[in-house]
Amino acid sequence: MNNLEYIKERFNQLPAVGENGLGVIRQKAFDALNTMGIPTTRHEEWKYTRIGSFFNKEFKYTAAHPTAITATDLSAVRLPGYEQANELVYINGRYAPELSVLRSKGLTVQPLQEAAKNEYKDLVSKHLGHSSDYLKDGINALSTAFVQDGVFVHIKKGQIVEHPIYIYNITDAREANVLAQPRTLVYVSENAQVKFVETFNTLGTQESFTNRVIEIIVEKDAITEYYKLQTDASHASQVATTHIRQIGKCVTHTVTVSLNEGLVRNNLNIVLDEQYCEAHLYGIYLQQGQSHIDNHTVVDHAQPHCESNELYKGMLDDQSTGVFNGKIFVRKDAQKTNAYQSNKNVLLAEGASVNTKPQLEIFADDVKCSHGCTIGRLDEESLFYMRSRGITEATAKSLLLHGFAMDILEQIKLDPIREYVDKLISERLEFDIA
Amino acid sequence: MLSINNLHARIDEKKILKGINLEIKPGEVHAIMGPNGSGKSTLASVLAGREDYEVTQGTVEFAGKDLLELSPEERAGEGLFLAFQYPVEIPGLSTTNFIKTAVNEVRKYRGEEALDAVAFLKLMKEKMAMVNIDQSLLSRSLNEGFSGGEKKRNEVFQMAMLQPKLAILDETDSGLDIDAIRIVANGVNKLRNKDNAVLVVTHYQRLLDYIVPDFVHVLYNGRIVKSGPKELALELEERGYDFIKNEFKVEA
Numbered sequence: 001m002n003n004l005e006y007i008k009e010r011f012n013q014l015p016a017v018g019e020n021g022l023g024v025i026r027q028k029a030f031d032a033l034n035t036m037g038i039p040t041t042r043h044e045e046w047k048y049t050r051i052g053s054f055f056n057k058e059f060k061y062t063a064a065h066p067t068a069i070t071a072t073d074l075s076a077v078r079l080p081g082y083e084q085a086n087e088l089v090y091i092n093g094r095y096a097p098e099l100s101v102l103r104s105k106g107l108t109v110q111p112l113q114e115a116a117k118n119e120y121k122d123l124v125s126k127h128l129g130h131s132s133d134y135l136k137d138g139i140n141a142l143s144t145a146f147v148q149d150g151v152f153v154h155i156k157k158g159q160i161v162e163h164p165i166y167i168y169n170i171t172d173a174r175e176a177n178v179l180a181q182p183r184t185l186v187y188v189s190e191n192a193q194v195k196f197v198e199t200f201n202t203l204g205t206q207e208s209f210t211n212r213v214i215e216i217i218v219e220k221d222a223i224t225e226y227y228k229l230q231t232d233a234s235h236a237s238q239v240a241t242t243h244i245r246q247i248g249k250c251v252t253h254t255v256t257v258s259l260n261e262g263l264v265r266n267n268l269n270i271v272l273d274e275q276y277c278e279a280h281l282y283g284i285y286l287q288q289g290q291s292h293i294d295n296h297t298v299v300d301h302a303q304p305h306c307e308s309n310e311l312y313k314g315m316l317d318d319q320s321t322g323v324f325n326g327k328i329f330v331r332k333d334a335q336k337t338n339a340y341q342s343n344k345n346v347l348l349a350e351g352a353s354v355n356t357k358p359q360l361e362i363f364a365d366d367v368k369c370s371h372g373c374t375i376g377r378l379d380e381e382s383l384f385y386m387r388s389r390g391i392t393e394a395t396a397k398s399l400l401l402h403g404f405a406m407d408i409l410e411q412i413k414l415d416p417i418r419e420y421v422d423k424l425i426s427e428r429l430e431f432d433i434a
Numbered sequence: 435m436l437s438i439n440n441l442h443a444r445i446d447e448k449k450i451l452k453g454i455n456l457e458i459k460p461g462e463v464h465a466i467m468g469p470n471g472s473g474k475s476t477l478a479s480v481l482a483g484r485e486d487y488e489v490t491q492g493t494v495e496f497a498g499k500d501l502l503e504l505s506p507e508e509r510a511g512e513g514l515f516l517a518f519q520y521p522v523e524i525p526g527l528s529t530t531n532f533i534k535t536a537v538n539e540v541r542k543y544r545g546e547e548a549l550d551a552v553a554f555l556k557l558m559k560e561k562m563a564m565v566n567i568d569q570s571l572l573s574r575s576l577n578e579g580f581s582g583g584e585k586k587r588n589e590v591f592q593m594a595m596l597q598p599k600l601a602i603l604d605e606t607d608s609g610l611d612i613d614a615i616r617i618v619a620n621g622v623n624k625l626r627n628k629d630n631a632v633l634v635v636t637h638y639q640r641l642l643d644y645i646v647p648d649f650v651h652v653l654y655n656g657r658i659v660k661s662g663p664k665e666l667a668l669e670l671e672e673r674g675y676d677f678i679k680n681e682f683k684v685e686a
Contacts, residue, residue, distance in 0.1 A: 385524075386532070388509075406525065
């Protein structure tokens with residue numbers, strides 16, 4: 001029995017449709033999964049990223065034993081600044097309230113199953129699964145089919161959440177291969193402000209596959225920052241979907257940092273669903289060995305007078321591979337749109353490669369849009385300049401690459417996280433921060 | 435200090451230097467002048483170790499070492515400095531961090547201890563005052579958005595920080611107005627002493643009003659065709675390079 005059949009069997013063991021508020025959406029997703037299957041490289045959006053093989057192996061899809069993860073395990077993966085953060089811990093895709101810490105007022109965290117039945121049920125039914133409008137593939141459907149294990153996060157109207165929300169996705173692969181599907185729906189109410197930082201860690205040496213979906217709804221006048229840090233090991237692979245829907249004039253700011261050693265596919269969708277929305281999307285990826293990074297982004301300008309600004313930068317060494325696919329839709333009514341996109345890559349070895357594709361579909365006629373992508377090598381003249389000052393070639397390369405990453409680093413507006421990422425990048429570039 | 439003997443160099447198949455001979459001693463200032471395309475910048479580049487050029491013949495000895503055997507960073511370690519005609523912009527790297535790395539890598543090459551933060555700051559403050567450069571400029575990304583004059587001043591600042599035995603100024607005056615030339619030249623003059631030397635590469639005589647050379651060499655068609663005292667520069671300015679061209683017709 002391959003893994004997909006095993007997963008389907010698990011689905012059938014779950015409580016029948018209709019028994020809770022999520023039944024209909026789950027069944028719909030399960031049907032979609034059956035129809036579409038796990039995407040292969042024949043799927044246009046998955047041309048360069050192969051995940052099918054993971055589903056030919058045996059993976060466990062179960063909750064880890066509640067006591068399996070100790071406080072020691074957790075402290076090994078904690079992020080700097082955690083003393084002042086809300087911490088949401090997911091173990092093998094399931095929320096672990098006993099390990100989580102909530103410090104802020106106006107922040108509600110509860111199982112999606114409950115939220116689907118209580119005062120939040122209208123929000124849940126309206127927004128849960130919205131990402132499937134943009135991600136027409138079985139892997140997104142697979143997440144939604146098992147959505148009953150997910151979490152609902154609600155930020156109260158007008159609430160400034162001073163403590164950032166750290167989300168730890170921990171996969172316990174010490175005894176078996178594990179499939180984890182953490183699922184979160186976030187609702188940021190009017191005039192609220194919140195910052196998220198999300199990380200992924202696999203414990204043990206068995207393989208893990210994480211199919212993570214987070215959907216974030218942002219109301220008017222709210223500000224949401226979201227930082228995704230991917231540093232997981234070579235035996236850990238993931239599809240990480242971040243779907244943001246801006247339903248009032250509001251601002252979102254995302255930075256995706258990918259220092260993964262295995263395979264990572266990121267989907268970042270930003271839907272600008274009201275006038276005067278603003279979205280900033282940044283990404284930095286450093287790849288080495290056999291690692292693979294695929295950033296698929298969609299910015300959907302559905303309404304007029306919105307602005308989006310996207311910059312992704314990458315450095316690829318050894319035999320690593322990269323993909324950037326940036327879609328921008330400007331709908332017919334979205335006049336006065338400003339949309340900018342840029343993807344810059346530096347290849348550091350003969351064996352490294354990247355496929356980059358900007359894709360603009362513009363149906364309005366009074367807009368400002370630009371896009372560009374570059375793939376290059378380190379600038380020889382810059383290297384010579386630095387070497388002529390006595391700096392060794394290796395150090396000169398590190399300094400140049402660190403400088404290349406700098407404008408993305410500066411977009412991380414949480415000091416302890418920015419310093420941490422700077423340290424990780426500098427370590428990978430084998431260079432001391434002066 | 436520097437001894438160039440029958441130096442030939444080419445880029446791809448094009449021969450540019452065709453037998454340069456030059457001797458520079460400590461305390462001296464030499465100027466190399468010549469029309470465009472004569473090989474002035476190539477000579478500067480070959481000395482600093484730019485890899486685009488291939489040396490096909492000749493030797494260069496610097497401070498007792500075979501210069502051509504050394505990498506660019508080793509040449510800097512030995513005390514050679516090239517002030518670039520077009521200094522490179524490096525986004526995301528502050529001038530301060532750049533120069534701190536350079537100073538300490540050079541010290542390491544020489545077997546000296548790295549400067550700690552306090553000692554480095556002291557050295558920097560001293561040299562900043564000497565070449566009249568502002569802290570705000572040094573906090574910015576290296577040369578990014580600098581004016582032409584600021585870039586050249588930054589070159590002289592780096593020279594001050596690295597205290598080379600031989601500084602090569604490659605068309606440092608190009609694109610600078612007279613005030614900027616004066617500031618840059620003042621900086622260079624303050625750094626001169628009996629133990630170091632300066633090689634000024636320039637198309638015009640103007641810079642030599644401020645950095646007064648002991649010897650002027652005219653480079654034409656890949657060779658030094660004329661050498662003389664500083665008055666030679668004035669003669670070139672007055673008569674133009676045509677008289678050189680006429681006197682030394684290109685041989686086939």
